[in-house]
Amino acid sequence: xxxxxxxxxxxxxxxxxxxxxxxxAFVRMRRFEKRAEELKxx
Amino acid sequence: MHRFANPTRFLKxxxxxxxxxxxxxLLLLVPGIYGGLFITPPDYLQGDSARILYVHVPAAxxxxxxxxxxxAASIAQIVWRHPLAFVAAQATxxxxxxxxxxxxxxxxxxxxxxxxxxxxxxxxxxxxLILFFLYLAYIALADADRERxxxxxxxxIFGIAGTAILPVIHYSVLWWNxxxxxxxxxxxxxxSSIAEELFWPLPLTAGGFTLLFAAAVLMFMRAELARGRVxxxxxxxxxxxx
Numbered sequence: 001x002x003x004x005x006x007x008x009x010x011x012x013x014x015x016x017x018x019x020x021x022x023x024x025a026f027v028r029m030r031r032f033e034k035r036a037e038e039l040k041x042x
Numbered sequence: 043m044h045r046f047a048n049p050t051r052f053l054k055x056x057x058x059x060x061x062x063x064x065x066x067x068l069l070l071l072v073p074g075i076y077g078g079l080f081i082t083p084p085d086y087l088q089g090d091s092a093r094i095l096y097v098h099v100p101a102a103x104x105x106x107x108x109x110x111x112x113x114a115a116s117i118a119q120i121v122w123r124h125p126l127a128f129v130a131a132q133a134t135x136x137x138x139x140x141x142x143x144x145x146x147x148x149x150x151x152x153x154x155x156x157x158x159x160x161x162x163x164x165x166x167x168x169x170x171l172i173l174f175f176l177y178l179a180y181i182a183l184a185d186a187d188r189e190r191x192x193x194x195x196x197x198x199i200f201g202i203a204g205t206a207i208l209p210v211i212h213y214s215v216l217w218w219n220x221x222x223x224x225x226x227x228x229x230x231x232x233x234s235s236i237a238e239e240l241f242w243p244l245p246l247t248a249g250g251f252t253l254l255f256a257a258a259v260l261m262f263m264r265a266e267l268a269r270g271r272v273x274x275x276x277x278x279x280x281x282x283x284x
Contacts (some may be wrong), residue, residue: 003155018144
């Protein structure tokens with residue numbers, strides 16, 4: 001059995017999942033910090 | 043720890059720390075992943091599929107370490123009533139859940155060429171799946187509590203009680219004669235049964251993923267603190283208009 005499709009799937013899932021997690025965390029952080037700054041300036 | 047219980051002091055530390063964790067994490071991860079995929083030789087028994095170890099093992103460690111962090115924050119929340127403790131526990135839960143899910147998924151992918159099956163209800167796999175469900179339950183509990191304006195005490199008690207699953211996961215391969223292989227690395231004894239030429243990328247990927255885990259937690263904490271400031275300001279504005 002060729003193992004490489006399984007290896008690529010495992011690495012792709014882990015790296016993609018971690019990247020998506022970091023992106024969601026970053027977008028959420030930026031959105032609330034921007035909103036807090038806007039309200040502070042008003 | 044008490045020093046950082048103040049949100050302003052914490053933010054002063056968290057803003058640069060987020061970027062340090064992100065960049066250092068990537069710096070460790072790139073050579074670790076490259077080494078694991080292209081430099082290390084195939085395992086004598088499992089062949090190339092053993093390369094999945096470099097992403098699966100850090101995901102498993104972080105899935106469990108995440109709950110330990112969540113439980114420690116829950117203890118701080120109940121005992122010392124630290125204002126940041128609930129924020130820290132809430133921020134850790136989704137990150138830990140993602141890594142627990144990645145551990146299950148990569149383990150399943152590894153299991154197909156190694157064991158000939160995607161899933162087996164053995165002690166290690168089942169206890170890890172329970173940990174994943176505990177994360178989901180904590181997230182639901184904490185959200186419900188926050189929406190009701192609570193301090194998250196029920197979620198904190200759940201977080202502490204949930205630590206009971208950690209020794210079950212750890213010792214599952216010893217307590218039950220299961221399909222999952224036994225422990226290869228012991229932190230307590232500082233030993234590893236993995237050959238040196240296969241082992242070296244693991245500390246790099248484990249360190250890299252740990253730093254990315256920390257960066258994600260810091261970003262979720264910053265988001266939660268900013269959300270609190272937004273809600274407080276909007277509440278004050280609404281009260282001023284009355």
